[in-house]
Amino acid sequence: MDAPATPVADLFMLKAALKLVGQSLRERGVLRTAKSVASRLIYFVRDSTPERRRARFGDLDFDIENGVDTTSARQNLTTRLRGLLSGSEYQATDPETFRQMMSALPLMFSQFIFLELGSGKGRAVLLASEYPFQRIIGVELLPELHAAARQNLERFPRERRRCSNIELYCMDARQFVFPREASVVYLFNPFPEVVLQEVVRNLRASVKAAPRPVFIVYYNPLLRRIVEQGAWLRALAQTEQWVIYRNGDSPTQADENRVR
Secondary structure, three states: OOOOOOHHHHHHHHHHHHHHHHHHHHHHHHHHHHHHHHHHHHHHHHOOOHHHHHHHOOOOHHHHHHOOOOOOOOOOHHHHHHHHHHOOOOOOOOHHHHHHHHHOOOOOHHHOEEEEEOOOOOHHHHHHOOOOOOOEEEEEOOHHHHHHHHHHHHHOOHHHOOOOOEEEEEOOHHHOOOOOOOEEEEEEOOOOHHHHHHHHHHHHHHHHHOOOOEEEEEEOOOOHHHHOOOOOEEEEEEOOOEEEEEEOOOOOHHHHOOOO
């Protein structure tokens, strides 16, 4: 179950929504902002029908197997509306697709940290714990989803974890200070355009200040043009569902042959 809303959380989300709209007005103008808000509201109404809710419950196998609640179906209307106001609704990562993306990474997991921005109820964080990353970080804006992720972390079977150093933060991803470690940054289309632009700028500035290898794993890459601006990343692998980027030069064949 989602954590109950509080007046502090309501104020937090209202400020986040107002900041998002204000930034969109400055960068995109009134017309494009109005169209974006209208399209999100229409999607929200359509996706709230009983048929769509039942369809989202088809994603329960991972939860049943592991005794957790990471599905996007078990969100109340208030939580879903908060997600809409903050720019993006939570979606749970498909486990098989996640493992496919991890298998396409040409790296030694033990030399990298895993960082998810927009971590929601924490499914991708839990899936990442099945790999021997140095540590795992999840960043989520909505307090109720963050609380659900903390509960799921407590419930997830410890015998399945190859990384137990896991940190969860409830904060605006634009304010997050990127660790100066080799990183795999995971994005499940978590932000609207204006937020993603700022997050990518922050990441690029961090890498420039402290050069290091960074991979971006972008699932459902609807805004890939934002990620690709500035030509500081190279696409290493992609399907219709996802794209994997790396900063700097493309990896050598020796890199690609490393055991994952």
